[in-house]
Amino acid sequence: MTLKKHSQPILMLTTALVFFYLIQFIVLTVPQAQAEAGGLAQKIFYFHVPSAYALYLSGAVCFVASAGYLYRPSDAWDSWSRAGAECAVAFGCMVLLSGPLWAKKAWGVYWTWDPRLTTLLLSVLIYLALVVMRAFTGDGDAERKFAAGFGILGTVNLPIVHYSVKKWGGNHPTVVGQGGGGLADPNMRIALYLGFFAMTLLAVLLITARARLAQTNAKLMALEEHAAVEELLESP
Amino acid sequence: MGVMQTPTPNPTSTVKTPADRAQEFVAVQGGPETTSAQSLMVTAYCGMWAILMVFIFLSWRRQQKLDARLGELEAALAKRGRS
Numbered sequence: 674m675t676l677k678k679h680s681q682p683i684l685m686l687t688t689a690l691v692f693f694y695l696i697q698f699i700v701l702t703v704p705q706a707q708a709e710a711g712g713l714a715q716k717i718f719y720f721h722v723p724s725a726y727a728l729y730l731s732g733a734v735c736f737v738a739s740a741g742y743l744y745r746p747s748d749a750w751d752s753w754s755r756a757g758a759e760c761a762v763a764f765g766c767m768v769l770l771s772g773p774l775w776a777k778k779a780w781g782v783y784w785t786w787d788p789r790l791t792t793l794l795l796s797v798l799i800y801l802a803l804v805v806m807r808a809f810t811g812d813g814d815a816e817r818k819f820a821a822g823f824g825i826l827g828t829v830n831l832p833i834v835h836y837s838v839k840k841w842g843g844n845h846p847t848v849v850g851q852g853g854g855g856l857a858d859p860n861m862r863i864a865l866y867l868g869f870f871a872m873t874l875l876a877v878l879l880i881t882a883r884a885r886l887a888q889t890n891a892k893l894m895a896l897e898e899h900a901a902v903e904e905l906l907e908s909p
Numbered sequence: 910m911g912v913m914q915t916p917t918p919n920p921t922s923t924v925k926t927p928a929d930r931a932q933e934f935v936a937v938q939g940g941p942e943t944t945s946a947q948s949l950m951v952t953a954y955c956g957m958w959a960i961l962m963v964f965i966f967l968s969w970r971r972q973q974k975l976d977a978r979l980g981e982l983e984a985a986l987a988k989r990g991r992s
Contacts (some may be wrong), residue, residue, distance in 0.1 A: 696954075713946035724957065763964040767957045774953040781942045801967055877985045879964070886971050900982060 723868035739824035752887035765797030
């Protein structure tokens with residue numbers, strides 16, 4: 674299942690327009706939060722939280738595809754698993770970059786070994802290890818199965834990331850859900866929901882694009898092997 | 910709203926008079942957060958977009974490599990068709 678050729682440009686355009694509107698809405702309309710929450714730096718929240726959500730989404734894709742590959746190995750499952758992990762790393766890096774910059778203003782430090790921060794870092798490192806492993810090892814069934822196991826491990830850690838604040842406390846705020854008081858201003862809520870929508874579009878776009886690349890790569894490798902047997906190409 | 914446990918600034922200094930200030934520098938623990946919120950926000954947004962752009966660039970580069978390999982295969986097939 675990949676996006677049809679004509680639907681991808683439409684999705685790209687929609688994503689770009691939503692992001693453009695979101696950024697100007699955050700900058701011009703959304704009010705500044707209280708100083709204890711970081712003041713102007715709190716506006717990082719409208720990209721930080723949706724990025725974390727996109728990480729969960731990518732992780733879910735990686736998990737389902739990895740489980741699918743272990744159950745019934747195919748190029749398609751492997752491609753989706755790989756794409757999910759790659760996008761999880763990208764979104765994870767966005768979260769890990771934006772969070773500390775906001776924390777510097779709100780907490781006075783860039784990083785603290787808070788349960789949520791630590792578990793999130795662990796998850797991103799697992800996905801990163803998976804991506805690096807796929808880049809530097811072969812593409813055989815054993816490597817793919819090992820990567821699928823890693824993909825499942827990375828995603829199993831995500832609920833721990835999500836509920837770590839409730840379970841172990843820490844500095845990380847729980848404004849939305851889990852007993853938090855929510856966002857006081859309606860424009861703050863609109864910005865957050867719009868952020869979720871924009872990141873969903875971006876995640877769909879990136880995951881499908883990377884999955885298609887991985888599928889094309891797998892097909893091309895099979896063709897190259899066939900061509901090498903037929904002595905059309907030199908052995909890879 | 911969920912409570913953020915902000916570390917309490919606790920500036921301590923042994924410098925008492927202007928004369929002491931001129932003769933000694935003392936390390937201070939804590940103190941008010943002075944980093945500009947605006948620069949932190951701009952850095953965060955620019956950084957996130959930079960990560961996204963790098964990811965898109967790497968995808969584009971992978972696509973270029975695939976196109977090159979496909980071209981090589983097509984050329985080999987065409988060569989075989991001619992011979």
